[in-house]
Amino acid sequence: KRKKSRRSDEGPLPAGWEKRMSRSKGRVYFFNLFTGTTQWEKPMESAERPKNQDVAEVQCMHLLVKHEGSRRPASWRSDKITRSKEDARNILEGYAKDINEQSTIEEKRMKFKALAKEYSDCSSASKGGDLGFFNRKTMQPAFTKASFGLDVDEMSEICDTDSGLHLIWRLA
Missing domain, CATH: 2.20.70.10 (Ubiquitin Ligase Nedd4; Chain: W;)
Known part of the structure; x- marks a missing residue:
C-alpha cells in the first residue's frame, strides 16, 4: 500500500x-x-449540462436581505427587521461588489457562501445559503425565474420576492 x-x-x-x-x-x-x-x-x-436540455431542477445558494415590507420581517438574526427596501438593496449591492471583486469563479463562489453564512436573513445561512435542489414549483415565481435563468456558477442580479431581496448563485 x-x-x-x-x-x-x-x-x-x-x-x-x-x-x-x-x-x-x-x-x-x-x-x-x-x-x-x-x-x-x-x-x-x-x-457540463447537456445541451438543449431543459433541466427539471437546479441547485442554488442565496443571500436574503429582508426589509420592513417583507412578508415576515424577522429572521434568525433579528426578531424585528426595520430596514427599508432601499437599505436592503444597498446592502446587497455592496455584497455583489465584494463578490465580483474576487478573481476566479471559485473565489467568487466561496465569497458568496461566506457572506450568506454570516449575513443572510434565511435559515439556509447555516449551510452557506445552499437551498439544495429544487424544481420550478418550489420557490416564488420571481426566484424561480432568476434561478432557472442562470448558468452554473453565475450570480443573479438582485431578485425581489415577498420574502425580501436576494442574490442567487446557481451551483448546479
Whole structure:
C-alpha cells in the first residue's frame, strides 16, 4: 500500500459535481449531477449540462436581505427587521461588489457562501445559503425565474420576492 502525501479528494469541487462514498469499496467517488455518471478521480473542471436540455431542477445558494415590507420581517438574526427596501438593496449591492471583486469563479463562489453564512436573513445561512435542489414549483415565481435563468456558477442580479431581496448563485 502506498501513502499519499496529500488527499487528492479534499478541497472544493468544481460546479456540478458531488462527492460520495462507495459503500462496497469504502472509498470516495465523484458524481456528475447532470449526467449521473461517476468517476474515482477528482474532477478538475465543472460538469457540463447537456445541451438543449431543459433541466427539471437546479441547485442554488442565496443571500436574503429582508426589509420592513417583507412578508415576515424577522429572521434568525433579528426578531424585528426595520430596514427599508432601499437599505436592503444597498446592502446587497455592496455584497455583489465584494463578490465580483474576487478573481476566479471559485473565489467568487466561496465569497458568496461566506457572506450568506454570516449575513443572510434565511435559515439556509447555516449551510452557506445552499437551498439544495429544487424544481420550478418550489420557490416564488420571481426566484424561480432568476434561478432557472442562470448558468452554473453565475450570480443573479438582485431578485425581489415577498420574502425580501436576494442574490442567487446557481451551483448546479
